[in-house]
Amino acid sequence: MSADAASLQVPPSPAVLAPCACDPARSRGRRFTEPEAPTRTAFQRDRDRIIHSTAFRRLVYKTQVFLNHEGDLFRTRLTHSLEVAQLGRSIARSLRLNEDLVEAIALAHDLGHTPFGHAGQDALNASMRAWATRQGSESDDQAGFEHNLQSLRVVDALEERYPAFDGLNLCFETREGILKHCSAANARRLMAQDPSGVARRFIEGGSPSLEAQLCNLADEIAYNAHDIDDGVRSGLLTLQQLEEVPLFDRYRRRALAAHPQLAGRRLLFESIRLMLSDQVYDVIDTTRDRLAAAGVDDVEAVRSRAPLVAFSATMREESQVLKTFLLRNLYRHPRVVETTGRARQVVADLFETYMQRPDELPEAHGRHPNRARAVADYIAGMTDRFAIREHERLCGAVLFP
Numbered sequence: 001m002s003a004d005a006a007s008l009q010v011p012p013s014p015a016v017l018a019p020c021a022c023d024p025a026r027s028r029g030r031r032f033t034e035p036e037a038p039t040r041t042a043f044q045r046d047r048d049r050i051i052h053s054t055a056f057r058r059l060v061y062k063t064q065v066f067l068n069h070e071g072d073l074f075r076t077r078l079t080h081s082l083e084v085a086q087l088g089r090s091i092a093r094s095l096r097l098n099e100d101l102v103e104a105i106a107l108a109h110d111l112g113h114t115p116f117g118h119a120g121q122d123a124l125n126a127s128m129r130a131w132a133t134r135q136g137s138e139s140d141d142q143a144g145f146e147h148n149l150q151s152l153r154v155v156d157a158l159e160e161r162y163p164a165f166d167g168l169n170l171c172f173e174t175r176e177g178i179l180k181h182c183s184a185a186n187a188r189r190l191m192a193q194d195p196s197g198v199a200r201r202f203i204e205g206g207s208p209s210l211e212a213q214l215c216n217l218a219d220e221i222a223y224n225a226h227d228i229d230d231g232v233r234s235g236l237l238t239l240q241q242l243e244e245v246p247l248f249d250r251y252r253r254r255a256l257a258a259h260p261q262l263a264g265r266r267l268l269f270e271s272i273r274l275m276l277s278d279q280v281y282d283v284i285d286t287t288r289d290r291l292a293a294a295g296v297d298d299v300e301a302v303r304s305r306a307p308l309v310a311f312s313a314t315m316r317e318e319s320q321v322l323k324t325f326l327l328r329n330l331y332r333h334p335r336v337v338e339t340t341g342r343a344r345q346v347v348a349d350l351f352e353t354y355m356q357r358p359d360e361l362p363e364a365h366g367r368h369p370n371r372a373r374a375v376a377d378y379i380a381g382m383t384d385r386f387a388i389r390e391h392e393r394l395c396g397a398v399l400f401p
């Protein structure tokens, strides 16, 4: 350590951290032991490692709902992740939870997404499973592709930035938050490979930290709000249509009551802004009550019981109605479905092509003992536009002129 670094000190964690919050000084640690950083806590350091990763930079060219080339103003995986981090930090500060950890989890939560959003994931999963069935060698569950598991794989294995280990060597608490869902079979496989126990709760029950629970809800709040915005911007949704959604309509009326002349874009933005604020306040109030009632006073008590971060019953119901509306009117809109159909084709064609012509893979992927997994890792890492270009080059078809 240089003299300068030695004179620096990690600022103490906020004295105001709630007893049930994750304290970096009491982290379950990293998979590979490393000296502490002189000026940052373990969770700040995780956040910084994520921001400097290759996978994080790729998020800017990956689809959230609308394909990256469909317009410059639609959300991408990157801006979505930043919005989740903003909402998550805001809630965390009010509940005295660890903001740095929330930010790290939020920025990493979508690192494993394929190009073209869920359509890309579904296609890659189908290709992997079909291949495994043809081989008869792997169990179905191990053979598939799931973006959540892939996010963990990116930070544990695929990033190549450090001399001594693969991946980013993040803290247990950050990895715990990234692994949001996991099948029991995948959990058993992870447990066999990784003694940290990051997948244990999917076998033995229990919950992740409050910071991880918070990121799940912040994710939902973020995409519900920004998909309304992007939906109207794209012309696939109208303000009039949104009047049938009670949650949105309440804030539209409230915005109009305060500003009777408001119309068009400003009315949309003001309604969304009011809705976002109210959902944040709802989570804070509900969770504060639930924490008090549960009497949890450390992270282990949080982990041993059902999730405590939640919407009120009314907000949960209303949020569900909005989700259903978006599913019916936006995610399944014929124009969206038509584009995602072509996106599926690109991913399926790329998978078959690389399986038959491994010489087309970059060298490191080509050497991997499990070719299907290497191909999936390579495709999953692609941005939308790289996948489209690569598909044109290898398959000669122009699906996105």
Ligand code: MG
Pocket: 080, 109, 110, 219
């Ligand atoms: Mg997300």
